Amino acid sequence: MMQLFYATTSAYVRKVMVTAHCLGLTNEIELLDSAAHPVERDERIAIVNPLAKVPALRTEQGACLYDSRVICEYLNARAKGDLIPSQGDARWLSLSRQALGDGLIDAALLARYEYSARPLEKQWQGWADAQLKKVHAALREIECQVAGFSTQPDDVGLIAIGCALGYLDFRFDVLNWRANHPLTAAWFAQFDAHPAMAATRPH
Structure with a gap:
């Protein structure tokens, strides 16, 4: 195995x-x-x-x-799957969306580390704010693209974005990201209900 x-x-x-x-x-x-x-x-x-x-x-x-x-x-x-297109514009779109989702996770994780891993006297609020600015920028871009998203985890880019939004729910619920991103919220409600997403929720 x-x-x-x-x-x-x-x-x-x-x-x-x-x-x-x-x-x-x-x-x-x-x-x-x-x-x-x-x-x-x-x-x-x-x-x-x-x-x-x-x-x-x-x-x-x-x-x-x-x-x-x-x-x-x-x-x-x-698995000889098709979660990552092998060529053409579809491949670059999928990989770019994966980079967007991964980048959102990166920024959120760095902000969390500033609070959870660094001693209080050494924490830098400006650094955390800069990371969260990236989070908000990524969310705005997702909101612009989401009308073209499948509601199924049939593409690695969408899987990355879905996992990133799930991470915000898990670690940054205070951001209330759905309030300013209604199209993304509606998409994620369907996407996150898929059995593959439901079986892997963080805890």
Whole structure:
């Protein structure tokens, strides 16, 4: 079996697991407990990923893959899936949407680390505000694009965006992002109800 270093709170791990669910690969993945942290390094993960970050996947052949984008592409290729278009404009649109979703997660995660991982006397509000500005910019762009989104997790870009919005619900409910993004809120209500999304909600 494949082995995946896993954390139920990670939006990047969730992206990989939603992909696995959609491709019918969950029964081929063994989930390994981990405690990824920006300061306190988990050496169990470092065996597979020298950066000690999740997700990190070890294939049956012993190859070590890390970064959710690489792992999702591997799973899609393994299953001969179509979550990542192989060519043409559809490919670049899918990958750009994945970058938008991942970028939203990156910014939200950096803002959270400022509060949760840095001692109070060393916290920099300006830094956190700058990250949240990126979050709001990403949400505005999603609102502009969302009319063209499928309500099914049939594309890795949409999976990334869905997992990013789920992360905001989990860690930044104070932002109340739905208030100013009604089209995105309506889309996400349908998208997040899909079994692959429901089975992977952070907790």
